[in-house]
Amino acid sequence: MPRAPRLRAALLRIITDKLIEYLDFCWEEEGLGARDLAWTDDLAVSLSADMYRDLVLPEEKRLRFHFDGWAMLHMCGRTDHLLEIFRDDLQIHEYQGFGWQVDLDRIAEVMGGRVVLLGNIDPVLIRNGTPETVREATRVAIEKLAPHRGYIVQDGNNIPPDAPLENINAMMEAAELYGRY
Secondary structure (H helix, E strand, O other), X not given: OOHHHHHHHHHHHHHHHHHHHHHHHHHHHHOOOOOOEEEEXXXXXXXXXXXXXXXXXXXXXXXXXXOOOOEEEEOOOOOHHHHHHHHHHOOOOEEEEEOOOOOXXXXXXXXXXXXXXXXXXXXXXXXXXXXXXXXXXXXXXXXXXXXXXXXXXXXOOOOOOOOOHHHHHHHHHHHHHHOOO
16 A cells, blocks of 8 residues: 555554543543433535445444444535445434535435435525525525434534524524414
């Protein structure tokens, strides 16, 4: 194996070892019962599925399966190409704050009814749109994802601080209006 991939693998292994050690310490110190795990990996979205499997997945699986409780992953951006990996290889229970770029039909097909989904309403739309456009985007997300059960309306991801309150309220109103199933 060339030197750079060996160094990369060694570095990721060290980071994962230290993270697991730290989290084990926290669980023990806090006396926590459930061994749930929530983690974020926003940079991996830029990798192809093959690169993700090769570069990231081995250590991410080690981290994920060290803990036997609820597994929640957050990854911003267009992750359509990684959804099966999250569902099958990482066996996540929850995909929190998934990006507004994710195709709703695709995520419904791959994860609908199998993974709790939170997210997808475009933060830029919440900031720059109108209450009507935010309400419509929320209605579409609910229409596509709610039939599979387990969808929670959320921005996709991070509402800008200067977003109009009327637009945030429009997302909540649409969730109340269309989210009953």
